[in-house]
Amino acid sequence: MAGSEEKEKAVFDVDAASALVNELRCTFASGKTRSYEWRVTQLKNMLKMCDENEKEIAEALRQDLSKPELESVVYEIGMLKNSCRVALKEVKHWIVPEKAKTSLTTFPSSAEILSEPLGVVLIISAWNYPFLLSLDPLVGAIAAGNAVVLKPSEIAPASSSLLSKLLVKYLDSSAIRVIEGAVAETSALLEQKWEKIFYTGNGRVARIVMAAAAKHLTPVVLELGGKSPVVIDAGINLQVATRRIIAGKWGCNNGQACVSPDYIITTKDYAPELVDTLKNELERFYGKTPLESKDLSRIVNSNHFTRLTKLLDEDKVSGNIVHGGERDKESLKIAPTILLDVPQDSLIMNEEIFGPLLPIILVNKIEESFDLINSGTKPLAAYLFSNKKKLKEQFVMSVSAGGLVINDTTVHLAVDTLPFGGVGESGMGSYHGKFSFDAFSHKKAVLYRSFIGDAAIRYPPYTTEKVRLMKALIGGGIWNIIQALLGWGKA
Structure with a gap:
């Protein structure tokens, strides 16, 4: 069995990464991850995973870092559970379109801002808080309705292995996958086109991530550090x-x-x-x-x-x-x-x-x-x-x-x-709470109009009267508009 696992890891190259991304794109295209029910189910299962495996998580952290149990319970498991609870409570509000004001130019009309999932996203996490820094961004990606690949840090091998084991058990593996490995596996993943890359780590690797993302114009969130x-x-x-x-x-x-x-x-x-x-x-x-x-x-x-x-x-x-x-x-x-x-x-x-x-x-x-x-x-x-x-x-x-x-x-x-x-060399983008949801969402502007109120002023021929009225509209003010409509003033 061990030899089989090593063989699977060894063949995770660019082709395997491409196949994985295509598989997740099919899942995302089906609309499965967009549903409120799917998002809530995954978040509830993540909470359940923390509750049922607290000892195993703490033990993995002890193996990787000799992390004291209190730090594991408070700073990794506890903070993750809080993120899940916040998302479960608020996601029904986050996904509701936000009403936006319209202008006289589009009268009569209505508008809204719709938070839609980006698609298939990549999360590359760090070794120092291997559970929190892997799963906290994942909470936001799930809440926003994305399909996700998570790459844990190989520098915390016990935690990486446990994450791979637990996520396939508790979460929907048709939309959420864990890829273990080191530089070769990460490089293969970075060759792919993603809708977003979320990286936590140091500035040196962040530059590699950003350069890879630039090839596909992929937006990134970089959670780095610096001398605080x-x-x-x-x-x-x-x-x-x-x-x-x-x-x-x-x-x-x-x-x-x-x-x-x-x-x-x-x-x-x-x-x-x-x-x-x-x-x-x-x-x-x-x-x-x-x-x-x-x-x-x-x-x-x-x-x-x-x-x-x-x-x-x-x-x-x-x-x-x-x-x-x-x-x-x-x-x-x-x-x-x-x-x-x-x-x-x-x-x-x-x-x-x-x-x-x-x-x-x-x-x-x-x-x-x-x-x-x-x-x-x-x-x-x-x-x-x-x-x-x-x-x-x-x-x-x-x-x-x-x-x-x-x-x-x-x-x-x-x-x-x-x-x-962060800001500057300490990173770009942000997360936690609704900011995690926003990090993995696109704010889509939607304007609704009817067929009434169609104004001839926007169409040729551009007469002197139309120019006068347009100047009034651009200048603003009801009195200017009335003057233009009545033909007062100069064109």
């Missing part, structure tokens, strides 16, 4: 602030999250108190030997472990470690690490860390942090801790990022009424 800053002002409840930073940094996959705090900016005067508080809270959460803590995820694989240790061991920053730095290559564990007064030209400050290392940058005045942030690429998230109203307003107005949070980190992901997505 945390600005810390003085005069705050520092214990609460540091706990929330720790939760967003090390409590989210040990820093392996797209919205994880990447670095801190604070003043030189406030830094000593901040560092001491971070140390105390880290020890409170993870103990004096954090490498032994069961509440910290491991680094996903040896390649990423090597990448992170390279950042940590660079001559420019190795002497700036003020807490942590321990690592265990065998278990792929790196302790929560704080680095103080890190040079701007260091490696750690010039690439997304995506791990448990947290540099602190020092400024003389906290307002200097905004220009510092804006001097780099636009991050996926930016965080500010402050009690000052004016500073908060300045932060919101001057810092460009996918999303902002004041006095906390990462929690905006849980607010389904907010769009989640």
